Amino acid sequence: MGRAEARRARERETRNARKAGKAGRAGQLKGVRRFFTWKKVLGTFTGLCLLVIGAFYAVYVMTPVPEANAEAKLQSNVYKYSDGSILARTGKLNREIVPLSEIPRDVQLAFVAAENKSFFKDSGVDLKGTARGLLNTVMGKGKQGGSTITQQYVKNYYLSQDQTLSRKLKELVISLKVDGEKSKDEILAGYINTSYYGRGAYGIQAAAQAYYGVDAAELTLAQGAYLAALLQAPNQYDWAIASEKGKAMATDRWHYTLKNMVEEGWLEESARAELEFPVPDAPKAAPGMEGQTGYLVEAANAELAAQGISEEDIEAGGWTITLNIDKKRQQALEQAVDQELEAKLDRTGDKKHATVQAGATSVDPETGEVVALYGGTDATEHWLSNATRRDYQPASTFKPVVLASALENEAVTQDGDPITLNTIYDGDSRRPVEGSDTPFAPENINDQHHGPITVQEATDNSVNSVYAQMIVDVTPAETKKTALAMGMEDGAGWPERPAMSLGTMNASTWDMAGVYATLGNHGKKVAPTIVKSAEHQLREPVLKDAVGGQAISRETADTVTAALRSVVEKGSGQAAAGGYQAAGKTGTSENNKTAWYAGYTPKLVTVVGLFGEKPDGTGQVTLTDTINEGRANGGGIPAGIWKAYTSAALGADAGAAFDLEVKEPAAPQPPPSAPQSVAPSPSTDAPAPPPEPEPDPSTSASTSPSPSTTESADPSPSQSSSSAPRPSQSSPSSPAQPGRPAEQGGYGFRP
Structure with a gap:
């Protein structure tokens, strides 16, 4: 066989080997495709979707709209002196339900603009927001936003505030049912009347009184927009106690609400430009907090809030809070102020006397316990505690x-x-x-x-x-x-x-x-x-x-x-x-x-x-x-x-x-001479x-x-400085004071 024929033979073998390899791979792919055809993948996906839908439908059918809790299980809080005697009882829900017809329409729209612009068009749920909330709950990231007004109403009116997966699923299902069973006006009224606004106020009527001293029917748009903005963070946005950062955030939220109203066509831009931020009134203590009691309760609540127990949790009731306040020392402090100050003042007849405020805090240095506190003349007349206020210089x-x-x-x-x-x-x-x-x-x-x-x-x-x-x-x-x-x-x-x-x-x-x-x-x-201690049946x-x-x-x-x-x-x-x-x-x-x-x-x-x-x-x-x-x-x-x-x-x-x-x-070293004072x-x-x-x-x-x-x-x-010793410091000389030797400098003395 010649060289040419040998070369052609080798080329034929190579081509045959390549064909055999391709055939093998094709066979393998054909085998895989028999198990994962596009029809089978689509069928599997469809089956899973139907399974999820079916499960959701089963949950939907099996989950009834529960009886409204409407805060019906709220309990009083009991505050005690250190010896266990009762200081005060609080916790009566501060809420007055008002019909939507008594709330100005532009105020209603402010709440929608602040929380859920699509409220009048959606089906009661925000699937994307809910999914994000569920994911964050599973991942342990805590409370997240994204709920619709309907969902928030359901949470407030029917469910608890717990951030659990089951509660969120119930919220989703019940929200869909409620949206189908109730009108948007009913849902909006329920939401506005059940939400917590801070200052112990549940519902818009209590909030209007707490922040502006008016009924809900008398709220202006600017005031209503602030109350709507407040719902995002009542304690942080309350103007009376907010930090500078909190005030800035509250103002931004107020502007955001009004901007959304303009975008939705609910407010003219020209009218928006004329609105000014409505600074709320100073807060007033709730009835029953007369004398020093209100100051003591407020100080206790503030301390608990600083340690992670929110004002909303405290307002929900069920707490037994024992204070470090010693009843006898508390009485002694009040008597000392009455004797040394109040007995010398005519607060009603003398305008100058009316300007004097007293505050005091007494502490055991070994334990840090506040054993007595004086916040002012009366917590119902002068709400701001003079013991804890930080607006004066020490x-x-x-x-x-x-x-x-x-x-x-x-x-x-x-x-x-x-x-x-x-x-x-x-x-x-x-x-x-x-x-x-x-x-x-x-x-x-x-x-x-x-x-x-x-x-x-x-x-x-x-x-x-x-x-x-x-x-x-x-x-x-x-x-x-x-x-x-x-x-x-x-x-x-x-x-x-x-x-x-x-x-x-x-x-x-x-x-x-x-x-x-x-x-x-x-x-x-x-x-x-x-x-001293804070006890609750559900948490410690x-x-x-x-x-x-x-x-x-x-x-x-x-x-x-x-x-x-x-x-x-x-x-x-x-x-x-x-x-x-x-x-x-x-x-x-x-x-x-x-x-x-x-x-x-x-x-x-x-x-x-x-x-x-x-x-x-x-x-x-x-x-x-x-x-x-x-x-x-x-x-x-x-x-x-x-x-x-x-x-x-x-x-x-x-x-x-x-x-x-x-x-x-x-x-000290004696001075060379003594200056006159x-x-x-x-x-x-x-x-x-x-x-x-x-x-x-x-x-x-x-x-x-x-x-x-x-x-x-x-x-x-x-x-008297007649025996004062010589300073150990020196400085450039300054003009001599009367009675001082001319060679004495402005800081120290030089012999």
């Missing part, structure tokens, strides 16, 4: 936090000397601080020049210039960290500037009681708690511990306590002294809008505040010339209330002694208020003498 009650931060951070002066109770500062009024990018030159009480003065003496007499420099030395940022670690709340009013040393942020008596309890508990953080919440770990070291806390004992013994807090060991600090804010006394014994911490408020509650006013001529001060009425209460409340604990481990301070004016806690307008000390950029002050020191014998 003033110089913040100075111990500055001292604690300096000690804890082992801060040093501008000259590098460690800060102790014996460290010398220049205590002259209006002395510019050194080392700060923000100029600040605060005025002392009565514009008094103390010259060289120890930290202890500056604490006794609440010398602004010393603490302004101290916060620069430790830095405002570090001081803020210490404040937050000790329990103060972060938020607006915390610019990290020297003026922060004068307590220019906002805080409540509750907050400051936690700070001082942390000091009294040797530096362990104390978060005041008013709830886990409450957080009131006492945590070390916020600051024991030495730091005890050293501050030692400094504040001196304030009571010979400083601005002498009016609080009694038959017990005590430590404390006075405070008076800028323009005399607040006057504070924060003090503690080894067994009891109490913070008392007076607040100047317009009688209608719309703004802050000065306390000057109200309870006495001139300025109110923390060493006056607040210290008097504190002493009267503490004397009655301590009982057998009156003999307790502080167990302190203080940091060993360096001994300006004589104090009559007993006040801070200089007279300056003329309007006044600069904000937290933002002032002037190095000139400050025209206003934020302090609170009552003149006392220890204010």
Whole structure:
């Protein structure tokens, strides 16, 4: 065989092999296709669909529309004192059903626009939204949106609020049935009348009264749109208690509702442009919450809400809530306020007297239990609790936090000397601080020049210039960290500037009681708690511990306590002294809008505040010339209330002694000569208020003498600087004060 024939033979073999391979593969594919033809796949899919449809139909048939619960099983909540005696019973459902015909048509449409634009056209369910909700429930992502108005009505009226797979399936089936059995108007009326709006209001009639003081029939479109927007997050969007973020979200939701109305042709764009956001009225306590009861119940509810039990859950009833409030101490606190303040006021006949508000919080420093609380004259007349409100400045009650931060951070002066109770500062009024990018030159009480003065003496007499420099030395940022670690709340009013040393942020008596309890508990953080236990037949919440770990070291806390004992013994807090060991600090804010006394014994911490408020509650006013001529001060009425209460409340604990481990301070050095100090004016806690307008000390950029002050020191014998030692810091010289040697600089003295 020739080579040509051999080559052709090999080519034939190759072609035959390829044909055989293709035939084999074709055979394999033909075998697979016998089992998975498109007809069989389609048939299987159709069968599965029919099976699902059949199962759903079976569920649909077997699931009846249940009897309406309509919150019929609601129970009262029982609130008890710590000894188990009854404080209050609440839980009566605040709802009045009104027919849809009494609700303005544009308000009805606002609810549809906010929640379910397709309501009038859909079949009662949103399959996509429901599927998403089911998936999220299975995956454990919790509550999700997407339900139609019909579904929400079914959930409120027939079912529970549980986020379970079975409940969601029932909601879907019953919604389809209800949509077929009831008219859209009936469903819309049921939805509007059963929804929860916050403030204890169920239904639009109760909500209209709670937020705007009108009947549902009198609601404007703007008001109705807010109530419709509110349903998404009642607690978060309630204007009276919402954060700035919450208010922004509520406003956005309101605009969203109106935009949808325009898009649906239910509202003219020109009419939309004329609408303004309707700020709701301040909330009012429910009947039966008279006196201090309403404040105590509200504080307990707020604490439970902060620990994960929603206001809606509490309003649903069935709770037995025991408070830490000691009935005898609560009565003692109320009597102290009546005796030391209310007996001296004529609230109805004197407009100035009507502006004075008092608040107080008393805490056991070892346990963090709030044993007594004073929220105001009457919870049904002044709804906002003066004990927990955070819209006033704590003033110089913040100075111990500055001292604690300096000690804890082992801060040093501008000259590098460690800060102790014996460290010398220049205590002259209006002395510019050194080392700060923000100029600040605060005025002392009565514009008094103390010259060289120890930290202890500056604490006794609440010398602004010393603490302004101290916060620069430790830095405002570090001081803020210490404040937050000790329990103060972060938020607006915390610019990290020297003026922060004068307590220019906002805080409540509750907050400051936690700070001082942390000091009294040797530096362990104390978060005041008013709830002792919360019991419910269906759930058992886990409450957080009131006492945590070390916020600051024991030495730091005890050293501050030692400094504040001196304030009571010979400083601005002498009016609080009694038959017990005590430590404390006075405070008076800028323009005399607040006057504070924060003090503690080894067994009891109490913070008392007076607040100047317009009688209608719309703004802050000065306390000057109200309870006495001139300025109110923390060493006056607040210290008097504190002493009267503490004397009655301590009982057998009156003999307790502080167990302190203080940091060993360096001994002060005597000065080369003693400067003269300006004589104090009559007993006040801070200089007279300056003329309007006044600069904000937290933002002032002037190095000139400050025209206003934020302090609170009552003149006392220890204010004399005739024996003051030499400052350990120096600075560029400033103009000499009268009676001071010309060579003495503005910060320290040089021999």
